[in-house]
Amino acid sequence: xxxxxxxxxxxxxxxxxxxxxxxxxxxxxxxxxxxxxxxxxxxxxxxxxxxxxxxxxxxxxxxxxxxxxxxxxxxxxxxxxxxxxxxxxxxxxxxxxxxxxxxxxxxxxxxxxxxxxxxxxxxxxxxxxxxxxxxxxxxxxxxxxxxxxxxxxxxxxxxxxxxxxxxxxxxxxxxxxxxxxxxxxxxxxxxxxxxxxxxxxxxxxxxxxxxxxxxxxxxxxxxxxxxxxxxxxxxxxxxxxxxxxxxxxxxxxxx
Numbered sequence: 182x183x184x185x186x187x188x189x190x191x192x193x194x195x196x197x198x199x200x201x202x203x204x205x206x207x208x209x210x211x212x213x214x215x216x217x218x219x220x221x222x223x224x225x226x227x228x229x230x231x232x233x234x235x236x237x238x239x240x241x242x243x244x245x246x247x248x249x250x251x252x253x254x255x256x257x258x259x260x261x262x263x264x265x266x267x268x269x270x271x272x273x274x275x276x277x278x279x280x281x282x283x284x285x286x287x288x289x290x291x292x293x294x295x296x297x298x299x300x301x302x303x304x305x306x307x308x309x310x311x312x313x314x315x316x317x318x319x320x321x322x323x324x325x326x327x328x329x330x331x332x333x334x335x336x337x338x339x340x341x342x343x344x345x346x347x348x349x350x351x352x353x354x355x356x357x358x359x360x361x362x363x364x365x366x367x368x369x370x371x372x373x374x375x376x377x378x379x380x381x382x383x384x385x386x387x388x389x390x391x392x393x394x395x396x397x398x399x400x401x402x403x404x405x406x407x408x409x410x411x412x413x414x415x416x417x418x419x420x421x422x423x424x425x426x427x428x429x430x431x432x433x434x435x436x
Contacts, residue, residue, distance in 0.1 A: 220273025224266035
């Protein structure tokens, strides 16, 4: 059952929400009403759609696009626990005042890596919004401040910049620390393959088939990339063989 939630006036001034569709914003509010008192909601798209829009004829594909809009602006962060998908809403308590949170109906807690990444992303956005857009010395100062934060934080607290545009569908604390090495390894092994694109496609596959459970996400992604590379190689070999066969026929015809 959904819960009563508050929409504060500052919601309409959220700069990031202005770049997503109105349907995505409404979906965002709907997710509040079905989250626990700690800002975590079940992430199965079919389940969410049926709870937020019970009387609407909205296709699952359209609903997923709204979720993707919210993921792209980092208003929701996905993670998986025992094969089940959940969304963490980092700004949940900006709007809600929970005096007595219901612990008994709490969803699985987000991994520390997800919470840290969401917190760091939000802090960086807040600072960039407040910092004047100057050049020269201003840029150097910003660089020094960022460097200082890296020295204070532990290695692996944040995702590589390359991954910031991807939904966090398989993140846990250990995996965040392994991402740089995993990417280097995959790109070195498959230099002709767009690894980031394949990770995104693997994500889409998980969203489209929520009934599938993958406990070892690293193996799942690695197998996905390996399989795609093999198919690409087979297609190339087939095209080469076809070309050689055509040349052979032409030579025989001209004899």
